[in-house]
Amino acid sequence: MKDDDIKKDYEIGVDSIKTRYLPKAMDLLKQIEDFSPDLADVIVRQGMHEIWQNKTPSLSMREKELMVLASIITDNTVQFEVALHTENCLLQGVSKAEIIEMLVLLTLYVGQPKILNCLDAVKQAFINYDHHQKK
Structure with missing residues (x-):
């Protein structure tokens, strides 16, 4: 996967967090990003984008x-x-x-x-x- 694709998928995951969580979740995301960008990637790009959106489309x-x-x-x-x-x-x-x-x-x-x-x-x-x- 290209860096541009990874960045795009990460941003899609961030947008998902913004629409699904109360605003305080963005503060938590910032703390996670500051602590470990790799952990943030697992949670945001792989979790919020790949699993929540791409791998489970039949579930609302x-x-x-x-x-x-x-x-x-x-x-x-x-x-x-x-x-x-x-x-x-x-x-x-x-x-x-x-x-x-x-x-x-x-x-x-x-x-x-x-x-x-x-x-x-x-x-x-x-x-x-x-x-x-x-x-």
Whole structure:
């Protein structure tokens, strides 16, 4: 792949982040780029562009975000990601009621402690989203 193609694909990935995440995600991306351009490339060009857009065209962004959120809640190790992808679900048109129902359903499969552990992150994401909508 040519350097120009890599740069173009990276920019497409950045544009995807801008449209799918709250504005604070760009601050996080800058921190990742400053820390390691290679890590940023994996996340942005390969993740956001190649996988999210090119390799999964049959799934809507809404469906992808719901799947990712359920996976992150099931893993139950990164609360920051729970909040981030809860916000993304809301941005993609998933309602708060749907997210809450997903938590109820997941309780049967991953257990009450994991669901309770993620509640603060989900609640904070609801607050962040509401604040963003008021702007």
